[in-house]
Amino acid sequence: MKITFIGGGNMACALISGLLKQGYAADQICVIEINDESRIRISERFGVLTAADLANGITPCPSDKAGGAGNVIVLSVKPQQLHAVAQQLKGILDQHLVISIAAGIRTTDIMRWLDGYRRVIRTMPNTPSLVGAGVTGLYASSNASAQDRQAAELIMQAVGAVLWVEDEEMLHAVTAISGSGPAYVFYFIESLQQAGMELGLTANEARQLTLQTFCGAVKLANESSEDAAVLRARVTSAGGTTQQAIQSMDMNEVKSKIIAAINAANVRSREMSDEFSKL
Ligand SMILES: NC(=O)C1=CN([C@@H]2O[C@H](COP(=O)(O)OP(=O)(O)OC[C@H]3O[C@@H](n4cnc5c(N)ncnc54)[C@H](OP(=O)(O)O)[C@@H]3O)[C@@H](O)[C@H]2O)C=CC1
Ligand SMILES: O=C(O)[C@@H]1CCC=N1
Incomplete structure (x- = not known):
């Protein structure tokens, strides 16, 4: 199965890097990237095949008449560029x-933009795919075969966990939670690091303490059968430091503001769908 990425930007590079780390052969991956500088960088970084345009980059599927998964094309340009592609x-x-x-x-x-071509599966990955720790939401309409589903799952599983949704509308929620999610986590990391430095730690010290705290808390949450709220309560000694911090967050309605921000991402995803459906 040869995989051709159309668009070699942030997300395509994260997926390619993850696939290569999982042992996927570089000569089975092709990237079509219009930007010369980016194309050269991808070729040097990954050793994959590259092309500047579709005509020279898409491999036909002559061997696929028997109905195998065949060659895969990953649409990885910005949403605003997809109609033209x-x-x-x-x-x-x-x-x-x-x-x-x-x-x-x-x-x-x-499908409509592709003149009714129906072998289309929609996914929402995220950038931790770069290090094999991504999570991808997938949706396939009833037009997709079991083999198509399997092929899409295989690719995304190479770079992390997968979650199928039955209703395409749920991909808005997936986008708002895990697609955009790494950015929220980095925002919190940035905040903790900045606070650490303002309290006198060096940049390195603040970074080490922050990242290990995230890794440790996530590992604990993953390995525990208890809710995050219970784990949080265990850190929060009565009259102690954590209580002061959480009280300050609650007073400033941090949780409801985070939820409102994620709702805004969800709304934007729906708006985009409506905008693109007019093209
Ligand atoms: N970044 C993320 O975390 C995630 C992104 N996505 C989705 O992934 C897609 C890509 O996002 P991202 O990687 O961030 O975007 P990027 O802008 O980083 O990547 C898109 C690349 O495609 C190039 N390009 C544009 N038109 C063409 C064309 N006709 N043929 C070949 N290449 C072309 C762009 O060049 P130029 O810059 O010159 O236009 C750019 O290098 C988006 O649709 C986004 O919604 C999904 C999940 C997470
Ligand atoms: O911000 C975006 O629109 C894309 C989708 C999810 C992450 N990045």
Whole structure:
């Protein structure tokens, strides 16, 4: 199975890096990237095949008439660039499985842009895929075969965990939670590091303490059968330091503000879907 990424940006590079780390052969991966500088960088960094345009980068699937998974095309350009890519792609597709990672573009719209081509699976990965610790939400319409589902799952599983959703609408929630999620975590990491430095720690000390605290808390939550709220209560001694911090967060409604921010991401994902459905 040859995988061609159309668009070699942040997310494609995270997926490619994860696939290579899992032992996927570099000569089975091709990246079509219009930006010369980025294309050269990808070629040097990963040793994968690269091309500047679709006509030279998409491998036909002659061996695939028997209905195998065949070659896979991953749509990994920005959502605003996908319509133009689809216009070019529709004449080239020949039994390929098309996997979209684009936020907010419905499967039905991608199919329509591809002149009714139906082997399309929509996914929402995240950037920790770069280190094999991603999580991807996947959605397949009833047009996708079991083999197509399996192929999409295999690729995404190479870079982390997978979660199928039955209702495509739930991909908005997946996008808001895990697609964008790493950014929220980095935001919290940035805040902790900044606070540490303001309290007199060096940048290195603040970084080490912050990252190990995140890793440790996540490992504890993962390995515990108890809710995060219970684990939090165990850190919070009556009259102690944590209580002061949590009280300050509660007074400033930090939790409801975080929930509101995630709702905003969800709303934006829905808005994008509606905007793209007009194209
Ligand atoms: N970043 C993330 O965390 C996640 C992103 N996604 C989705 O992944 C997709 C890609 O996002 P991201 O990697 O961040 O975006 P990037 O902008 O980093 O990557 C897109 C790349 O595609 C290039 N490109 C544009 N048009 C074409 C074309 N016609 N043919 C080939 N290459 C082209 C762009 O070049 P140029 O910059 O010159 O336009 C750019 O290098 C988006 O749809 C996004 O919604 C999904 C999950 C998480
Ligand atoms: O911000 C975005 O739109 C994309 C989708 C999820 C993460 N990045």
